[in-house]
Amino acid sequence: MSDDSLQIFAEEAEDLLSLAEQALLNLDDLSDEGETLDGINDLFRTFHTIKGAAGLFGLDAIVDFTHVVESVLGKIREGLLKVDEPMVSLFLLSRDHLDNLVNHVFSGATELSAELKQTDETLLKSLNCYLQSAPITGEAETESEAAPDHTSSAGTITERDTPSVVSANWHISLRFGPNVFRNGMDPASFITYLHNIGDLLSVTLIDDAIPTWSEFDPESCYLGFEIVLIAPNADKETLEDVFEFVQDDCKISILPPNSRVDSYVRMIEELPEEDLRIGEILVACGALTEREKDDILNAQDKMKDDLTADGEAPKIEPLGQMAIDQQMVKPLVVDAAIERQNVVKVQRDASQQTIRVNALKLENLVNLVGELVIGSANSELNSRRLGDAELNVAMENLLRLVEEVRDTALGLRMVQIGETFNRYKRVVREASRDTGKDIELLISGAETELDKTLIEKIADPLMHLVRNAIDHGIESPAIRAERGKPVKGQVKLEAFHDSGSIIIQIVDDGGGLSKENILNKALEKGLIQEGQLLSDKEVYRLIFEAGFSTATSISNLSGRGVGMDVVRKNIESLRGQVELESVEGKGTTISIRLPLTLAIIDGFQVRVGESQYIVPLEMVEECLELNDSHQGSNTAGNYINLRGEILPFVHMREVFNAAERTMAEQEAKHRDNIVVVKFAGKKAGFVVDELLGEHQAVIKPLGKVFQNLKGISGTTILGSGEVALIIDAPEMLQRIETSSTQGKNSARVMH
Amino acid sequence: MALIVDKGNDESVGLCAFSITGEFTIYTIDEIKQKMSAYLHLYERFEISLADLEEIDSAGIQLLLALGRELRSQNKTLKLTAMSGNANHLIKTYDVYERLFIGVAENE
Numbered sequence: 001m002s003d004d005s006l007q008i009f010a011e012e013a014e015d016l017l018s019l020a021e022q023a024l025l026n027l028d029d030l031s032d033e034g035e036t037l038d039g040i041n042d043l044f045r046t047f048h049t050i051k052g053a054a055g056l057f058g059l060d061a062i063v064d065f066t067h068v069v070e071s072v073l074g075k076i077r078e079g080l081l082k083v084d085e086p087m088v089s090l091f092l093l094s095r096d097h098l099d100n101l102v103n104h105v106f107s108g109a110t111e112l113s114a115e116l117k118q119t120d121e122t123l124l125k126s127l128n129c130y131l132q133s134a135p136i137t138g139e140a141e142t143e144s145e146a147a148p149d150h151t152s153s154a155g156t157i158t159e160r161d162t163p164s165v166v167s168a169n170w171h172i173s174l175r176f177g178p179n180v181f182r183n184g185m186d187p188a189s190f191i192t193y194l195h196n197i198g199d200l201l202s203v204t205l206i207d208d209a210i211p212t213w214s215e216f217d218p219e220s221c222y223l224g225f226e227i228v229l230i231a232p233n234a235d236k237e238t239l240e241d242v243f244e245f246v247q248d249d250c251k252i253s254i255l256p257p258n259s260r261v262d263s264y265v266r267m268i269e270e271l272p273e274e275d276l277r278i279g280e281i282l283v284a285c286g287a288l289t290e291r292e293k294d295d296i297l298n299a300q301d302k303m304k305d306d307l308t309a310d311g312e313a314p315k316i317e318p319l320g321q322m323a324i325d326q327q328m329v330k331p332l333v334v335d336a337a338i339e340r341q342n343v344v345k346v347q348r349d350a351s352q353q354t355i356r357v358n359a360l361k362l363e364n365l366v367n368l369v370g371e372l373v374i375g376s377a378n379s380e381l382n383s384r385r386l387g388d389a390e391l392n393v394a395m396e397n398l399l400r401l402v403e404e405v406r407d408t409a410l411g412l413r414m415v416q417i418g419e420t421f422n423r424y425k426r427v428v429r430e431a432s433r434d435t436g437k438d439i440e441l442l443i444s445g446a447e448t449e450l451d452k453t454l455i456e457k458i459a460d461p462l463m464h465l466v467r468n469a470i471d472h473g474i475e476s477p478a479i480r481a482e483r484g485k486p487v488k489g490q491v492k493l494e495a496f497h498d499s500g501s502i503i504i505q506i507v508d509d510g511g512g513l514s515k516e517n518i519l520n521k522a523l524e525k526g527l528i529q530e531g532q533l534l535s536d537k538e539v540y541r542l543i544f545e546a547g548f549s550t551a552t553s554i555s556n557l558s559g560r561g562v563g564m565d566v567v568r569k570n571i572e573s574l575r576g577q578v579e580l581e582s583v584e585g586k587g588t589t590i591s592i593r594l595p596l597t598l599a600i601i602d603g604f605q606v607r608v609g610e611s612q613y614i615v616p617l618e619m620v621e622e623c624l625e626l627n628d629s630h631q632g633s634n635t636a637g638n639y640i641n642l643r644g645e646i647l648p649f650v651h652m653r654e655v656f657n658a659a660e661r662t663m664a665e666q667e668a669k670h671r672d673n674i675v676v677v678k679f680a681g682k683k684a685g686f687v688v689d690e691l692l693g694e695h696q697a698v699i700k701p702l703g704k705v706f707q708n709l710k711g712i713s714g715t716t717i718l719g720s721g722e723v724a725l726i727i728d729a730p731e732m733l734q735r736i737e738t739s740s741t742q743g744k745n746s747a748r749v750m751h
Numbered sequence: 752m753a754l755i756v757d758k759g760n761d762e763s764v765g766l767c768a769f770s771i772t773g774e775f776t777i778y779t780i781d782e783i784k785q786k787m788s789a790y791l792h793l794y795e796r797f798e799i800s801l802a803d804l805e806e807i808d809s810a811g812i813q814l815l816l817a818l819g820r821e822l823r824s825q826n827k828t829l830k831l832t833a834m835s836g837n838a839n840h841l842i843k844t845y846d847v848y849e850r851l852f853i854g855v856a857e858n859e
Binding site: 181182186187188191192202203204205207210212213216218219221222223 | 777780781783784788791808809810813814816817818820821824841844845846847850
């Protein structure tokens with residue numbers, strides 16, 4: 001088995017398993033039967049597909065296990081078992097086990113580890129309990145036959161109230177469609193193939209459909225078969241699989257051994273030939289005994305009489321009859337066939353929607369696009385220098401295309417955050433069970449897109465925050481009732497875009513944070529000094545300090561004191577920020593702010609002294625000239641009056657220690673410009689020497705030596721080959737804020 | 752493929768003997784049917800030899816079945832006189848020996 005195809009299997013299985021998990025978690029309201037049945041059908045399909053794929057690779061451990069799960073699901077579908085809470089939990093465990101099995105296989109191991117084996121056995125035991133308790137044998141049905149449950153008003157024979165036939169063999173009834181030959185298929189090959197599954201007791205060719213010689217089209221297929229197969233160990237799917245390629249234009253009925261009489265009734269009815277003749281054929285080929293045949297035909301007559309008595313037209317059109325029939329008793333066979341088609345269709349649709357691409361290739365592409373952007377900036381510069389009008393027009397066009405290519409390439413890495421959010425449903429479900437709290441998870445903004453690498457890295461911190469919310473945030477039902485809150489607690493996951501960032505919020509309606517507790521704890525841990533005055537924000541920020549934990553007891557979920565500072569570090573390593581707001585008694589909101597992309601940004605290019613800098617364009621609100629009227633707002637030059645609003649600003653010249661202006665510049669009465677930047681609700685102005693306009697910046701990370709440099713988040717290469725520094729606007733804003741509150745001058749970047 | 756109408760066909764005794772050779776499959780079936788059709792009203796008894804078949808498929812068997820049914824409805828007869836291995840195999844698979852009356856050619 002090649003690693004490539006195994007990889008594909010593992011990925012596919014992973015997708016399917018996460019689908020299964022979702023379907024299971026959606027089963028929370030078991031009282032809604034319609035929805036439950038839909039969910040079970042989804043699950044059945046998913047597990048079935050996994051089984052099929054695993055079978056293809058000969059992964060017996062997975063096939064065997066999935067088969068049992070599927071059987072239990074099948075029983076539920078047929079209405080022989082009822083889903084309950086423990087069963088859903090068991091399915092969830094089974095899903096996890098399958099996940100482990102898939103990983104195990106993918107890691108290249110051939111033998112199951114002892115641990116896996118044990119889980120396997122335990123789960124199989126539990127699953128088999130369900131299988132055994134279900135009334136599946138013909139005898140059990142026969143017993144219930146005596147019970148008067150003729151509920152069906154039209155007098156149709158329902159699924160449960162008929163005895164089964166004595167024949168212990170499979171009966172396959174085939175009517176091939178007219179195009180079978182033209183489609184390059186030969187019925188003989190199917191029959192020959194059946195030899196691989198069991199022994200053919202009899203094959204009866206039905207040629208009744210062949211018309212007279214003059215009307216006979218020799219290229220059309222008129223053939224039908226009644227086959228009796230001895231295959232005690234086969235299952236229905238194996239048999240259905242044989243006819244997979246012709247199922248679309250053929251009538252196929254597959255009746256398992258000891259099928260109920262009414263299955264035969266239905267089958268006979270659906271066959272185009274005369275009932276009597278089919279009856280005889282079935283007797284001849286050993287599917288039915290003479291007596292059974294008579295009973296069936298009688299039952300059928302009775303049914304027709306009943307229908308007539310009910311006011312139906314005495315002559316029943318075959319089509320109408322089938323419809324009536326289907327309405328009352330949905331034939332399992334047809335059901336299964338439709339199911340199979342759906343599976344195939346779903347797979348086909350999915351494959352049209354997505355292509356799996358190696359992440360490395362994508363990364364490579366993004367890198368190349370980065371180089372392309374730099375290259376095109378260089379070309380643009382040169383074309384401008386040459387001043388050739390036509391070249392400039394062509395260049396414009398090219399630049400526009402490069403920009404589109406860039407956006408598309410970056411867009412390839414974007415995935416919706418919804419899937420990640422859905423994972424937490426499981427966490428909430430389990431955690432609420434463990435803690436005895438009643439909690440629901442609300443999700444909004446699931447369609448918000450985020451860079452795939454970001455999503456992967458944010459998943460763990462998010463998990464921690466969600467657990468925290470459940471463990472520390474939401475109170476126990478008793479306390480909630482006491483406080484007059486709804487007993488069911490809410491945790492909300494929200495995602496949305498905000499000025500070039502994506503914001504993920506975890507909101508709970510729990511107890512909120514006690515500032516006093518935080519302060520006491522911080523004092524105790526020596527994080528703050530006695531008598532230190534802190535704003536609300538600063539108090540809440542303490543939570544993210546290393547070694548801080550307010551939980552008085554350590555629970556299974558959180559409270560080991562290693563959490564929040566790690567969460568903060570993780571988020572900051574993604575150039576993100578985390579903030580917490582809380583109202584005691586009402587709840588807590590944690591906001592994570594992350595940059596949209598990691599690789600290429602639209603930047604606003606400015607000049608300070610001799611150097612050029614880039615401000616992320618999404619954060620730039622507006623640009624103004626710093627003139628005397630503004631200057632008049634504040635003599636110290638720390639803020640201006642911007643249309644009635646106070647706008648603090650910094651001179652970038654000071655921050656970056658740029659050289660003094662030359663005499664020439666001073667003579668030219670140079671006027672400074674202010675770039676107004678907004679981030680996370682805060683606004684500030686950066687005073688620069690010159691505005692140079694938009695620039696696509698490919699972010700090159702700073703080397704190790706400069707990693708701790710404050711105020712600079714990276715570098716980029718300009719078209720001219722010069723290096724420009726990217727201003728870390730959030731950091732800069734933070735600095736302006738602290739310097740204005742503490743009344744100090746803005747700090748200088750250490751060069 | 753060919754449908755050979757054997758020499759010695761005798762209108763007076765109403766016997767017509769065909770040999771089908773080469774391919775007797777969906778690809779040739781239309782042609783064979785058309786050729787056969789020209790003779791059906793001329794004779795009473797038909798014999799078909801499949802000895803020189805190279806290939807036969809279910810369409811071939813179906814044609815033989817259709818022919819048998821048609822002739823029977825006109826009180827005429829059809830007899831398969833010789834069989835290639837693959838024809839034999841397919842007829843066995845479908846269990847239609849009896850329906851395609853199989854016997855020895857009258858002339859022999």
